[in-house]
Amino acid sequence: MVLRRLLAALLHSPQLVERLSESRPIRRAAQLTAFALLQAQLRGQDAARRLQDLAAGPVGSLCRRAERFRDAFTQELRRGLRGRSGPPPGSQRGPGANI
Structure with a gap:
């Protein structure tokens, strides 16, 4: 808490912020971030x-x-x-009819 x-x-x-901003590690970190x-x-x-080019062209062909x-x-x-000959599938009734 004290820390x-x-x-x-x-x-x-x-003053501290300005001195830190002039330090090499902080400048390098800012460069990498940018x-x-x-x-x-x-x-x-x-x-x-x-994406715009893709949407403009082949959508019609797709x-x-x-x-x-x-x-x-x-x-x-x-x-x-x-x-096919015979009744359509699923029209038979009874046990084992649709095997």
Whole structure:
């Protein structure tokens, strides 16, 4: 508790803060922090630009591909059901009927 008060009193001293800001480790930490923030900002902008480009182009083609897949799947399903003989699955009753 006493140490916390002492540290708080020292950090509120303008002379100490200025002397610390001129020290090499504090300056280096500030440089690294600024570098990390700038890199994060640039990467975020790059990712946003790539997402925007991705959303602008192939979304229409993706929808068309999904529609073609749906149509082909339903056609194959109908062909398969037409080619089967006998009652549809699940229509039999009794024990062991749907095995």
